[in-house]
Amino acid sequence: MKRLGKWGLLPLFAAIALLSGCGEPFLSTLQPAGEVAQRQFDLMVLSTSIMVGVIVVVAIIFIIVMIRFRRKSENEIPKQVEGSHTLEIIWTVIPILLLLVLAVPTVSATFQLADVSPAEEKNDEGKTDALVVNVRANLYWWEFEYPNEEILTSQDLVVPTDEKVYFNLIASDVKHSFWIPAIGGKLDTNTDNVNKFWLEFDGEKADEVGNIFYGKCAELCGPSHALMDFKVKALPRAEFDQWVASMQAVKEPVQAETAEAQAGQEIFNNSCIGCHAVTPANTTPEQARMGPNLTDFGNRTLVAGILEHNEGNIKTWLKDPESIKPGNKMTGKYNLSDEEIDAVTEYLMGLKVQE
Amino acid sequence: MSTNAQKKGFGAVLWDYLTTVDHKKIAILYLIAGGIFFILGGLEAMIIRIQLAIPDNNFVSAGFYNEVLTMHGTTMIFLAAMPLLFAFMNAVVPLQIGARDVAFPFLNSLGFWLFFFGGVFLNLSWFLGGAPDAGWTSYASLSLASEGHGIDFYSLGLQISGFGTLIAGINFLVTIINMRAPGMTYMRMPLFTWTTFVASALILFAFPALTVGIFFLTFDRLFGSNFFDPTMGGNTVIWEHLFWIFGHPEVYILILPAFGIFSDIISTFSRKRLFGYSSMVFATVLIGFLGFMVWAHHMFTTGLGPIANAIFAVATMAIAVPTGIKIFNWLFTMWGGSIKFTTPMLYAVAFVPSFVMGGVTGVMLAAAPADYQYHDSYFVVAHFHYVIIGGVVLSLLAATHFYWPKMFGTMLNEFLGKITFWLFLIGFHLTFFIQHFLGLMGMPRRIFTFLPNQGLEIGNLVSSIGAFFMAVATIILLINIVITSVKNVKVGNDPWGDGRTLEWAIASPPPYYNFKQLPLVRGLDPYWIEKMEGKKEMTPAEPLGDIHMPNGSFIPFMISLGLFIAAFGAMYRLDYGWGLPVLIIGLVITFGSMFVRSIKDDHGYHIHKEELMDDDDNKGVKA
Numbered sequence: 001m002k003r004l005g006k007w008g009l010l011p012l013f014a015a016i017a018l019l020s021g022c023g024e025p026f027l028s029t030l031q032p033a034g035e036v037a038q039r040q041f042d043l044m045v046l047s048t049s050i051m052v053g054v055i056v057v058v059a060i061i062f063i064i065v066m067i068r069f070r071r072k073s074e075n076e077i078p079k080q081v082e083g084s085h086t087l088e089i090i091w092t093v094i095p096i097l098l099l100l101v102l103a104v105p106t107v108s109a110t111f112q113l114a115d116v117s118p119a120e121e122k123n124d125e126g127k128t129d130a131l132v133v134n135v136r137a138n139l140y141w142w143e144f145e146y147p148n149e150e151i152l153t154s155q156d157l158v159v160p161t162d163e164k165v166y167f168n169l170i171a172s173d174v175k176h177s178f179w180i181p182a183i184g185g186k187l188d189t190n191t192d193n194v195n196k197f198w199l200e201f202d203g204e205k206a207d208e209v210g211n212i213f214y215g216k217c218a219e220l221c222g223p224s225h226a227l228m229d230f231k232v233k234a235l236p237r238a239e240f241d242q243w244v245a246s247m248q249a250v251k252e253p254v255q256a257e258t259a260e261a262q263a264g265q266e267i268f269n270n271s272c273i274g275c276h277a278v279t280p281a282n283t284t285p286e287q288a289r290m291g292p293n294l295t296d297f298g299n300r301t302l303v304a305g306i307l308e309h310n311e312g313n314i315k316t317w318l319k320d321p322e323s324i325k326p327g328n329k330m331t332g333k334y335n336l337s338d339e340e341i342d343a344v345t346e347y348l349m350g351l352k353v354q355e
Numbered sequence: 356m357s358t359n360a361q362k363k364g365f366g367a368v369l370w371d372y373l374t375t376v377d378h379k380k381i382a383i384l385y386l387i388a389g390g391i392f393f394i395l396g397g398l399e400a401m402i403i404r405i406q407l408a409i410p411d412n413n414f415v416s417a418g419f420y421n422e423v424l425t426m427h428g429t430t431m432i433f434l435a436a437m438p439l440l441f442a443f444m445n446a447v448v449p450l451q452i453g454a455r456d457v458a459f460p461f462l463n464s465l466g467f468w469l470f471f472f473g474g475v476f477l478n479l480s481w482f483l484g485g486a487p488d489a490g491w492t493s494y495a496s497l498s499l500a501s502e503g504h505g506i507d508f509y510s511l512g513l514q515i516s517g518f519g520t521l522i523a524g525i526n527f528l529v530t531i532i533n534m535r536a537p538g539m540t541y542m543r544m545p546l547f548t549w550t551t552f553v554a555s556a557l558i559l560f561a562f563p564a565l566t567v568g569i570f571f572l573t574f575d576r577l578f579g580s581n582f583f584d585p586t587m588g589g590n591t592v593i594w595e596h597l598f599w600i601f602g603h604p605e606v607y608i609l610i611l612p613a614f615g616i617f618s619d620i621i622s623t624f625s626r627k628r629l630f631g632y633s634s635m636v637f638a639t640v641l642i643g644f645l646g647f648m649v650w651a652h653h654m655f656t657t658g659l660g661p662i663a664n665a666i667f668a669v670a671t672m673a674i675a676v677p678t679g680i681k682i683f684n685w686l687f688t689m690w691g692g693s694i695k696f697t698t699p700m701l702y703a704v705a706f707v708p709s710f711v712m713g714g715v716t717g718v719m720l721a722a723a724p725a726d727y728q729y730h731d732s733y734f735v736v737a738h739f740h741y742v743i744i745g746g747v748v749l750s751l752l753a754a755t756h757f758y759w760p761k762m763f764g765t766m767l768n769e770f771l772g773k774i775t776f777w778l779f780l781i782g783f784h785l786t787f788f789i790q791h792f793l794g795l796m797g798m799p800r801r802i803f804t805f806l807p808n809q810g811l812e813i814g815n816l817v818s819s820i821g822a823f824f825m826a827v828a829t830i831i832l833l834i835n836i837v838i839t840s841v842k843n844v845k846v847g848n849d850p851w852g853d854g855r856t857l858e859w860a861i862a863s864p865p866p867y868y869n870f871k872q873l874p875l876v877r878g879l880d881p882y883w884i885e886k887m888e889g890k891k892e893m894t895p896a897e898p899l900g901d902i903h904m905p906n907g908s909f910i911p912f913m914i915s916l917g918l919f920i921a922a923f924g925a926m927y928r929l930d931y932g933w934g935l936p937v938l939i940i941g942l943v944i945t946f947g948s949m950f951v952r953s954i955k956d957d958h959g960y961h962i963h964k965e966e967l968m969d970d971d972d973n974k975g976v977k978a
Contacts, residue, residue: 022792022810023795023797023810024796024797024808024809027809028796029795029797043724044728047718054715055711055712058711059708061690065689065690065694069693071626071694077626077887078691078692081691082628082631082632083631087687088680091679091680099673102718102722103672106668106723107669110661110724113661113724171496174496175497177656179799181796182797184728185726185728186727186731188657190591190658195658217799220421222421222497223416226804306806326416326418
């Protein structure tokens with residue numbers, strides 16, 4: 001019986017694949033890179049082990065039945081058994097016990113992962129001691145505001161490693177969901193209310209992946225839902241502080257240096273600045289922040305969240321955003337010639353708060 | 356109504372089916388319509404798997420992909436799985452309890468035509484500006500933002516077909532409560548009848564939540580209300596609650612009848628009564644009850660807070676207990692039995708481990724903090740396909756082979772049936788097993804493409820290859836059906852030889868009035884009891900007498916057609932001047948037909964004793 005072999009091996013394959021940890025380390029939930037993902041992974045391993053046990057028991061009974069009780073003659077009439085109280089009690093009570101084993105850590109983790117009290121305690125200045133990031137999800141881009149530091153950035157979330165970071169999540173158009181698989185489970189960004197949770201980014205694991213993790217939108221939000229990726233730069237606390245200081249230092253739009261970039265800046269100021277700010281202050285109202293903040297654009301890891309960050313891709317994106325991200329909100333908002341796009345690209349590449 | 360016509364022209368047959376109130380013909384209508392929608396949903400699935408076979412694929416565009424994924428889910432749940440189950444419920448349940456027909460034959464017909472017109476309306480969206488594109492869950496913020504009329508097709512189409520489902524559910528409840536043959540007590544009902552009973556009760560309580568949700572959505576989109584608009588004091592999370600208060604019981608509406616079908620098949624081909632019958636019934640009722648207590652586990656990441664999440668996590672885990680009871684009861688029904696591996700039995704046997712795998716991932720999903728990782732990833736996609744295909748679809752394929760002779764009087768080819776089975780089973784596991792890992796590796800669901808170098812290539816390719824196996828299996832099943840119908844070799848009462856329940860005590864297909872004399876039921880598996888005592892047929896519980904039959908009616912078709920027309924009017928009311936008149940005309944047709952039904956006396960007709968005695972001489976005459 002070929003099928004019997006397959007049934008017997010399935011749970012084994014499952015266990016091996018799970019334990020070996022597959023997927024890419026910057027994206028996989030099976031290679032947890034933070035406390036939250038680790039706790040969730042532990043729960044996965046616990047539940048998988050219990051469940052593999054259940055599967056093994058079922059598989060053994062199943063295989064015995066398949067082999068022993070095939071019909072041998074057309075005339076055989078088996079004994080008509082009504083049932084067995086003993087057996088029925090056994091397979092009621094044992095699953096209940098197994099579920100209790102799973103339920104206790106589940107409930108405890110549910111409450112611990114939802115504990116955002118440090119982000120609620122304000123000090124004398126009205127700020128929190130913990131690092132808080134306000135995430136605003138938009139049709140197909142992400143904005144990250146640091147209320148204590150009074151700066152904001154887009155698309156690349158920058159966080160310090162080895163400490164709890166508290167997130168307040170909201171969406172400005174339709175429902176999205178904020179997910180960094182290697183760091184921790186997702187939480188929806190509703191349009192109605194702010195959702196809160198915390199994540200922690202492991203320093204050593206961050207080193208292994210060059211400090212970059214992948215983030216995803218996990219709730220269907222329109223044609224480009226699949227392309228609503230973002231990046232997470234997890235930096236040691238000192239580097240994070242430097243980044244914050246450099247961002248805070250930008251009070252006015254940085255003046256472009258080369259002649260072409262200056263031309264680009266002028267075009268930008270005429271065509272683009274209505275939606276895209278190039279200063280990091282978080283003082284403008286949400287409704288006015290219609291496109292990603294570009295203050296640190298030159299240091300981005302990706303164009304539009306998905307393309308490799310280089311001049312060619314920026315030009316492709318600016319020429320026809322619709323072909324890259326269908327349904328995006330930038331298409332048709334501006335009209336630039338190829339030369340103008342070249343100039344704007346030159347300008348954008350120079351927007352860096354740090355070298 | 357012609358009762359004994361031997362040969363009829365195509366027009367007459369068509370008219371017969373358009374007006375029939377016979378549960379056996381309505382079953383065939385459900386089977387054909389559900390089958391067509393199943394193939395449509397399958398084609399949509401193939402588009403999905405072709406698009407995702409390789410990274411950065413351009414087989415379909417992003418917007419079109421969202422329409423395809425939405426229609427795949429919506430079609431499979433509402434227009435394929437449920438109607439196909441209704442097909443077998445209609446064909447079998449009245450026979451299993453020894454009834455002449457369902458309690459309300461007219462409503463039975465109305466339920467079918469409402470479902471049919473709702474389904475056609477929904478699918479016409481492909482040709483009229485684009486299908487719905489917000490997923491089968493149609494979460495409010497996205498479904499309100501969606502442009503065009505796609506979502507309106509979804510809301511109006513599901514509203515109409517939802518009425519049909521509700522009517523069908525009520526009809527089965529009343530039928531099973533009131534129409535059981537003498538001696539058929541509740542605790543002697545076959546499991547398929549029991550699960551139909553519980554599933555119908557779930558329909559009765561779950562569908563109103565969907566009806567309300569869809570009404571809100573329709574009014575928000577077409578009539579300017581703001582139930583789900585947070586800027587106007589509405590709330591999108593309310594939609595999620597309404598949808599899942601319906602949506603979770605819906606899963607059990609699908610899986611419980613599947614459990615019933617497999618219970619009957621396993622017991623039949625093991626030649627053993629169902630092990631732990633009482634605990635099986637108890638578990639069915641308990642699953643139905645708990646099914647209403649767990650909806651928020653679909654919303655663990657919505658932000659309901661740790662208290663709600665913890666309560667719903669534990670409640671969800673509890674469902675594993677009655678489900679586990681069922682699994683072991685099936686295994687121990689086979690234990691000590693005499694198992695014959697017919698095609699239906701192969702499906703039943705394969706179902707047990709397949710469903711266990713879907714069930715255990717269900718328990719894993721119940722662990723809320725881990726679910727934050729699984730949720731809306733391909734892990735969930737794998738899980739619900741394991742329960743829906745591994746449970747519901749396998750049961751539908753099994754029932755197709757098992758009940759085909761009872762419905763059409765001829766056996767599907769066993770050899771082709773087994774080929775279909777193996778291809779389908781292998782394809783199913785190949786497609787979905789690996790998706791668990793894709794999800795854990797960070798692949799969100801409902802994405803129209805994925806990028807290279809994220810470790811997702813191989814898994815997706817394997818999954819797409821598996822889908823082709825299932826497609827080939829379905830094609831072979833269709834070929835089998837054609838060959839069988841052309842050959843048309845007639846079979847007797849009990850073609851499998853191991854039939855235990857009342858439906859096997861009657862001719863295949865049964866005469867239009869079902870049992871000439873209501874049978875006397877002397878215990879669980881009544882036909883088996885008689886066979887074991889050497890009898891060929893059931894002992895009658897009444898003397899031969901006149902049988903009261905309902906007349907056929909075209910009114911159900913007209914009532915449904917009116918709503919179908921009205922839906923177009925409602926949808927185009929704001930776009931075109933003719934919208935409002937069409938809305939009114941449609942409603943006039945519907946309510947006019949209902950009025951005619953109300954004032955016209957229709958007492959049906961009687962088949963006289965003499966005619967029934969004549970029938971003995973020419974057995975097998977079809978109505």
